[in-house]
Amino acid sequence: MVFNHKSVLLQEVVDGLSIKPDGIYVDGTLGGAGHASVVCSKLKAEGRFVGIDQDEDAVTVSKERLSKFGQKVTIVRSNYSDMVNVLHNLGIEKTDGILLDLGVSSFQLDTEERGFSYRMDAPLDMRMDNRQNLTAATVVNEYTENELFHMIRDYGEDRFAKNIAKNIVLERQKEPILTTGRLADIVSYSIPMKMKKQGGHPAKRTFQAIRIEVNHELEVLERNLSDMIDLLNPGGRFCIITFHSLEDKIVKKAFRTAQNPCTCPPDFPVCVCGNKPKGKLVTKKPILPSEKEMEENPRSKSAKLRVFEHI
Numbered sequence: 001m002v003f004n005h006k007s008v009l010l011q012e013v014v015d016g017l018s019i020k021p022d023g024i025y026v027d028g029t030l031g032g033a034g035h036a037s038v039v040c041s042k043l044k045a046e047g048r049f050v051g052i053d054q055d056e057d058a059v060t061v062s063k064e065r066l067s068k069f070g071q072k073v074t075i076v077r078s079n080y081s082d083m084v085n086v087l088h089n090l091g092i093e094k095t096d097g098i099l100l101d102l103g104v105s106s107f108q109l110d111t112e113e114r115g116f117s118y119r120m121d122a123p124l125d126m127r128m129d130n131r132q133n134l135t136a137a138t139v140v141n142e143y144t145e146n147e148l149f150h151m152i153r154d155y156g157e158d159r160f161a162k163n164i165a166k167n168i169v170l171e172r173q174k175e176p177i178l179t180t181g182r183l184a185d186i187v188s189y190s191i192p193m194k195m196k197k198q199g200g201h202p203a204k205r206t207f208q209a210i211r212i213e214v215n216h217e218l219e220v221l222e223r224n225l226s227d228m229i230d231l232l233n234p235g236g237r238f239c240i241i242t243f244h245s246l247e248d249k250i251v252k253k254a255f256r257t258a259q260n261p262c263t264c265p266p267d268f269p270v271c272v273c274g275n276k277p278k279g280k281l282v283t284k285k286p287i288l289p290s291e292k293e294m295e296e297n298p299r300s301k302s303a304k305l306r307v308f309e310h311i
Contacts, residue, residue, distance in 0.1 A: 007034030028080030
């Protein structure tokens with residue numbers, strides 16, 4: 001199994017984590033273990049690394065790639081939403097660093113049968129965890145026109161969502177939409193010709209929206225950020241790489257709230273709500289890939305890295 005994936009903002013993440021050789025580090029989206037390999041190489045024998053991923057292929061590949069680091073590495077197949085339980089089951093209460101890389105891996109995009117890509121004709125799937133029941137085919141063929149419209153508008157940020165949803169429903173009445181190729185064609189003719197020349201492939205936003213829905217990506221992120229911040233030791237760092245504005249807004253808001261959780265009205269002379277800051281933003285603005293990285297790895301173009309430090 002060839003798991004090709006260029007780790008985005010690799011050095012920036014390693015710097016952001018500020019790795020202690022005897023620390024405990026967690027990668028909640030292990031993927032092909034690109035970031036993990038560098039983190040593990042900086043840990044001494046007393047250090048510990050836990051990798052979590054829900055993707056079966058990622059777990060298989062990363063176990064092989066990280067095997068040279070021996071006993072200090074533990075890999076668990078799970079969703080990062082269960083990080084608290086995963087760590088507690090390993091006897092770990094607190095960590096010195098957590099990483100989330102929220103992008104879809106190149107391996108997932110390039111493996112035709114996974115059904116993530118609009119560039120190949122394959123079964124509509126898009127599950128990051130093949131143990132779950134909900135697939136892209138279910139969403140496309142069973143959601144109401146209104147549900148499809150809201151999903152494509154909100155998660156895909158596509159201004160032609162209404163037209164795309166209407167055409168999906170019309171086409172599935174003829175026969176079920178079961179392949180990425182057919183869905184991409186439907187989306188393509190739902191968008192005015194002059195707009196197709198702007199902003200990449202016309203199906204990109206719709207495919208993003210369906211993938212987010214299938215994997216509950218935004219709900220999982222929003223629901224678990226605060227608990228993950230609480231897993232950090234004083235001085236522990238949390239690095240998150242996002243790839244679209246919806247994710248970035250959630251991370252930005254969570255980090256700002258953790259830095260300034262006071263809910264008192266601005267005109268109150270003193271804080272009476274009792275909410276104490278959990279830490280501080282290391283990055284006032286997100287760290288972006290260099291021109292060189294974007295040139296070498298086009299999939300890094302929309303990446304943003306934010307770093308938070310616990311106190």
